[in-house]
Amino acid sequence: MPAARTLFDKLWDAHVVERLPDGTCVLYIDRHLVHEVTSPQAFEGLRLAGRKVRRVDATIAVVDHNIPTEGRRSGINEPESLLQIATLEKNVADFGVPYIPVLDERQGIVHVMGPEQGISLPGMTIVCGDSHTSTHGAMGALAFGIGTSEVEHVLATQTLLQKPALNMLVRVDGVLPAGATAKDIILAVIGEIGTAGGNGHVIEYAGEAISALDMAGRMTVCNMSIEAGARAGLIAPDDVTFDYIKGRPYAPKADDFAKAVAYWRTLPTDAGAHYDKTVVLDAAKIIPQVSWGTNPEAVMPITGVVPNPAAAPDAAKRDQMQRMLDYMGLTPGQKLAGTKIDVVFIGSCTNSRIEDLRAAAAVAVGKHVAHGVRALVVPGSGLVKRQAEAEGLDVIFTNAGFEWREPGCSMCLGMNPDKLTPGQRCASTSNRNFEGRQGPGGRTHLLSPAMAAAAAVTGMLTDVRELV
Amino acid sequence: MDKFTVLTGVAAPLNIANIDTDKIIPARFLKTIKRTGLGKNLFANMRYAEDGAEKPEFVLNQPKYRHAEILVAGENFGCGSSREHAPWALLDFGIRCVIAPSFADIFHGNCFKNGILPVVLPADVCEQLLADAELGTNARLSVDLARQMVVRPDGQEIHFEVDAFRKHCLLNGLDDIGLTLAHVAAIDTYETNEPAWKPVIAGV
Numbered sequence: 001m002p003a004a005r006t007l008f009d010k011l012w013d014a015h016v017v018e019r020l021p022d023g024t025c026v027l028y029i030d031r032h033l034v035h036e037v038t039s040p041q042a043f044e045g046l047r048l049a050g051r052k053v054r055r056v057d058a059t060i061a062v063v064d065h066n067i068p069t070e071g072r073r074s075g076i077n078e079p080e081s082l083l084q085i086a087t088l089e090k091n092v093a094d095f096g097v098p099y100i101p102v103l104d105e106r107q108g109i110v111h112v113m114g115p116e117q118g119i120s121l122p123g124m125t126i127v128c129g130d131s132h133t134s135t136h137g138a139m140g141a142l143a144f145g146i147g148t149s150e151v152e153h154v155l156a157t158q159t160l161l162q163k164p165a166l167n168m169l170v171r172v173d174g175v176l177p178a179g180a181t182a183k184d185i186i187l188a189v190i191g192e193i194g195t196a197g198g199n200g201h202v203i204e205y206a207g208e209a210i211s212a213l214d215m216a217g218r219m220t221v222c223n224m225s226i227e228a229g230a231r232a233g234l235i236a237p238d239d240v241t242f243d244y245i246k247g248r249p250y251a252p253k254a255d256d257f258a259k260a261v262a263y264w265r266t267l268p269t270d271a272g273a274h275y276d277k278t279v280v281l282d283a284a285k286i287i288p289q290v291s292w293g294t295n296p297e298a299v300m301p302i303t304g305v306v307p308n309p310a311a312a313p314d315a316a317k318r319d320q321m322q323r324m325l326d327y328m329g330l331t332p333g334q335k336l337a338g339t340k341i342d343v344v345f346i347g348s349c350t351n352s353r354i355e356d357l358r359a360a361a362a363v364a365v366g367k368h369v370a371h372g373v374r375a376l377v378v379p380g381s382g383l384v385k386r387q388a389e390a391e392g393l394d395v396i397f398t399n400a401g402f403e404w405r406e407p408g409c410s411m412c413l414g415m416n417p418d419k420l421t422p423g424q425r426c427a428s429t430s431n432r433n434f435e436g437r438q439g440p441g442g443r444t445h446l447l448s449p450a451m452a453a454a455a456a457v458t459g460m461l462t463d464v465r466e467l468v
Numbered sequence: 469m470d471k472f473t474v475l476t477g478v479a480a481p482l483n484i485a486n487i488d489t490d491k492i493i494p495a496r497f498l499k500t501i502k503r504t505g506l507g508k509n510l511f512a513n514m515r516y517a518e519d520g521a522e523k524p525e526f527v528l529n530q531p532k533y534r535h536a537e538i539l540v541a542g543e544n545f546g547c548g549s550s551r552e553h554a555p556w557a558l559l560d561f562g563i564r565c566v567i568a569p570s571f572a573d574i575f576h577g578n579c580f581k582n583g584i585l586p587v588v589l590p591a592d593v594c595e596q597l598l599a600d601a602e603l604g605t606n607a608r609l610s611v612d613l614a615r616q617m618v619v620r621p622d623g624q625e626i627h628f629e630v631d632a633f634r635k636h637c638l639l640n641g642l643d644d645i646g647l648t649l650a651h652v653a654a655i656d657t658y659e660t661n662e663p664a665w666k667p668v669i670a671g672v
Contacts, residue, residue: 018654024633026651028658030666038551040501049645054655057668066499080499087501098672119669131550131574145574147552148503149581149644157648159655161633195486196544199573229547231573256665263663295486295547316542320485413549415495422518434490434548436513 004270006167007234008202011142011267015125017159027162030124031141032154033110034061034097036088037415038129042152043091053095054158060119061092062100064109068417069378069405072102081416095155108381108407111135111349115219116381118248122237122264127154132349132431134225138218139245140237140267142202145226165231166276168201172209174283179465181359182217183351183429183448185209185281186224187289191299193279198230201277204269205235209283215244216355223350224431227296236268290336290461291433291446293324298433300336302451302463308332327435328443329423336461339445343426344369344456345438346449347378347405348412351429354387356449360429361393363453363467369401370459376403376418378410402456414439427455470583471641475565476610477537480527481601487541488548489575493557495549506553507560528561532604538611540594540601541568545586546575555582565611567618569594580634581644585613587628596620613639 017026066081076082092099100106111132114120122140129151136143150160170189203225218235225233242261245251252260291299292306312318346360369375377397379385385407388394394404411418412430420426422441429452433444454464497509515526522529545568555578564584569591579586600607600621607621618626
């Protein structure tokens with residue numbers, strides 16, 4: 001064990017149950033979050049093998065991906081979604097797994113619910129059959145997405161067989177200018193290192209601009225680590241983290257909380273620890289970002305123009321860029337600002353927390369959604385929804401012509417009724433702009449909640465700094 | 469899980485970088501509680517028009533590639549979500565080996581859990597294999613896991629690297645869970661040593 005260790009090294013070392021001769025580790029998992037889409041085959045596997053869930057007290061289930069975000073109190077109409085939810089409900093009952101029901105106020109996107117309930121804590125290993133599990137790294141936890149076979153493995157053994165990742169440091173120095181947010185930081189990072197830039201690595205985000213973020217912002221940053229190819233993102237826990245956790249339902253209480261904090265304070269990276277890769281960004285240069293292509297590295301400032309494939313370094317890149325422009329219906333040299341949009345989606349595990357909704361409402365207040373534009377606001381959980389309603393944000397949104405919905409993954413991934421139709425162009429606070437991600441033929445522009453609200457009220461991609 | 473030893477078959481060329489898991493199997497097809505039956509929707513958005521008709525230009529719709537067992541693809545194959553439905557869809561279609569310059573981590577791991585071998589080879593070598601694959605049924609590739617060799621139609625052998633533990637599991641069709649449960653005593657000990665302040669999830 002090296003004398004100076006990174007946050008990742010410490011989290012890893014603390015969870016190694018056994019190190020096998022070839023370096024593969026039996027890694028202990030502290031928290032397992034389960035949802036309806038990636039778990040049915042795992043529970044079926046347990047049943048076939050006659051196995052139990054080893055730690056029901058480290059496991060929690062909730063539905064988020066396929067549920068509708070309106071009218072759910074009168075029942076769910078889609079038979080396939082209904083079957084998946086009924087299957088989860090049967091599985092949690094049969095195996096004794098704690099479950100937050102569909103109509104419970106705590107129901108929400110698994111990556112919003114976990115931190116909100118104090119279930120995701122610093123120093124932990126956290127997994128879920130969902131790639132955006134990287135979100136929980138904002139707590140100072142090693143959190144990553146797994147496939148269904150590994151979901152079954154964790155249910156049965158509370159461990160995974162893994163080899164350690166490499167360490168990557170992304171340092172964002174300086175102070176963000178007005179109008180730029182956590183979303184703009186992470187989009188700029190992915191633009192810089194590319195969609196495969198983090199492959200094989202765990203990214204630790206540090207620097208003045210990261211420390212200055214609140215927990216919602218830190219979760220936005222860690223959430224999109226997977227979009228840079230890194231399975232996990234990390235931010236060292238500090239007083240901002242501890243203040244966030246204190247008093248949450250499943251957080252340690254009283255003396256236990258003090259003991260926990262004392263341990264959590266030992267986690268940040270030691271001076272002189274080794275990173276395999278380091279990337280440094282200057283926050284002062286980050287201006288609001290928008291994606292223009294069909295993967296998240298195809299991103300640029302809102303002040304930019306659509307790039308020309310002719311300028312690509314080689315034929316393969318040129319073809320790839322042309323394919324993106326054809327799909328997106330954009331022309332080289334066209335200004336991004338002013339591009340007309342049809343739909344606005346404010347939500348997803350990236351940007352559906354109360355802070356995100358406040359940022360969007362601050363832009364929308366007193367204005368109205370542009371003619372012909374459909375705009376959805378989808379809170380990340382029932383508790384976020386209640387908080388927003390207590391602050392009057394729902395009234396701001398509905399007065400401005402936005403739809404105010406029930407919590408869920410919604411239009412992030414096109415597997416529930418909220419979908420784009422072919423050719424529709426969407427300003428979206430979600431995390432992926434892949435072809436067809438929000439519905440077949442749909443065109444996605446990734447941006448921050450404030451930028452999404454600006455697009456909604458103007459009907460086009462807009463530099464939010466010109467509105468406020 | 470089925471063993472993977474030697475696979476000889478037609479290879480389909482899909483020379484596009486960053487094929488994401490939404491391309492491999494769009495989310496609207498994830499509303500299943502089974503692992504099987506996903507093959508018909510493999511690459512659905514690239515493979516079918518809006519009315520459901522096959523797009524004749526898509527590689528797997530061409531007669532010579534309808535029974536392809538190997539895919540030769542571009543870099544960063546399988547990026548995006550953790551959905552194991554992606555390897556399930558490939559497997560259900562009949563593809564048991566994907567060759568590419570690089571893979572996204574989660575997809576790469578998911579392949580091994582399902583008897584699919586992901587082979588990483590340098591971009592220039594993948595270019596040669598793409599050229600072989602263009603020959604369709606006239607040119608079968610052979611992938612030998614034990615010897616870690618891809619054999620080209622002309623007999624040239626190309627060595628590839630694979631993690632020793634994953635190779636062992638794939639060659640023998642081993643169940644990871646069974647292997648891990650051999651360490652159950654160590655897991656028990658680990659749990660006994662957990663700090664007292666660490667909360668459990670109860671009374672939800």
